[in-house]
Structures are given as structure tokens and as C-alpha cells.
Amino acid sequence: MDEHTFIENFSNQEWPSKTYLCYKVERLDGNATIPLDGYQGFVRNKGFDQLEEPRHAEFYFLEQIRSWNLDKNQRYRLTCFISWSPCYTCAQNLTTFLKENRHISLHIFASRVYTRDCFGCHQSGLCALQAAGARITIMTFEDFERCWETFVDHQGKPFQPWEGLEVKSQEFCEELQAILTTQQN
DNA sequence: ATTTTCAAT
Numbered sequence: 001m002d003e004h005t006f007i008e009n010f011s012n013q014e015w016p017s018k019t020y021l022c023y024k025v026e027r028l029d030g031n032a033t034i035p036l037d038g039y040q041g042f043v044r045n046k047g048f049d050q051l052e053e054p055r056h057a058e059f060y061f062l063e064q065i066r067s068w069n070l071d072k073n074q075r076y077r078l079t080c081f082i083s084w085s086p087c088y089t090c091a092q093n094l095t096t097f098l099k100e101n102r103h104i105s106l107h108i109f110a111s112r113v114y115t116r117d118c119f120g121c122h123q124s125g126l127c128a129l130q131a132a133g134a135r136i137t138i139m140t141f142e143d144f145e146r147c148w149e150t151f152v153d154h155q156g157k158p159f160q161p162w163e164g165l166e167v168k169s170q171e172f173c174e175e176l177q178a179i180l181t182t183q184q185n
Numbered sequence: 186a187t188t189t190t191c192a193a194t
Contacts, residue, residue, distance in 0.1 A: 017191070017193090019190090021191095044191085084191060086191095087191075117190090
């Protein structure tokens, strides 16, 4: 991913009308985690402008995972950095996937909390996803930096945080915490 | 004080 795309989409000061999702996979072997570098990459949503059926980024992510046919006798950890947190429908699809694939765990790092959901309640979607075992957190400075190091064609440049990164991250974190703790009982 | 959201005006 080029530098501009990363900043434009992952900056928590921006409100882009598109979503990028970076993913990586590790195999868990006892206490060891073995990165599967061949399986890492990123996807974005496709909209009406591309003459394809509009689909959210998570659709393509799930499509990728399914294509790998990860060995059910091994354990894997998926990590994804996503610029908007999953909508209700996508959260449900991920929930179903995790329930059907107990050998796979998922940790989602979201830059921003998506709240404009036309098809359902994004809060309950995220709660269900968490209940299915996913970890959902807001990206902090360290997470942006890790994403930058791993997925951006940074040409050796270190991650330069934008103004207000920490404050916004904290705000979204509180918003997400409120969502994930409210509906649990 | 504080919009915006995987678009469509």
C-alpha cells in the first residue's frame, strides 16, 4: 500500500467514504507464533463506481481466508487493521465464520468506529463478534506504526503520526468500550 | 459547539 493511501484512509482525523483492511496470518504452535508471510495483504471495499456489486472490505477478507483452506488441525491467528470498524452485517458474517472455524482466532484493530449502519445495529454486531471470541480494539500509535511498518511501501521512512492521533484514538477507544460493555448482560 | 461514516449529490 502506498503512503498516501495509508494516511488518507487510516488517519483517524479523516472520514473517507471507503474502507481498507490489512490482514496477516500467524500459525500458533504451542508458545510459538509462526508468521505466514505469503498470506498477508490488504483489500478494500468495492463500490458502485467500479461496475461491480458493492461489497464491504470484510467480504473480500473472508473470501481470502476461505481460499487459503487453513488446516483444521492447526491453530491460526488472524490480525487485521481496518480503517472503519465492521458494520452490523459484516460483523455477523465474521461471527458466523469464527463459530464455524474454531481453529482460527481474530484480532481486529480499527482506526475508527463506524456508526452509520443502514441495515442493523452496529453495536450488537460488534458485541456478537466479540462474544464469538474476536478481539476488537481501536488502533493506538503503536498499532498505526505496526501497520505502517508491515503494509506500507514506506521506503525506509519511519511512521510520522498526524496531529491529534492520540486524542482521537482515545475518543474512539472510549466509544468502542461503551459499545462492547453495554450490551453484554 | 463540534457535522462527516464501506456515497451520492
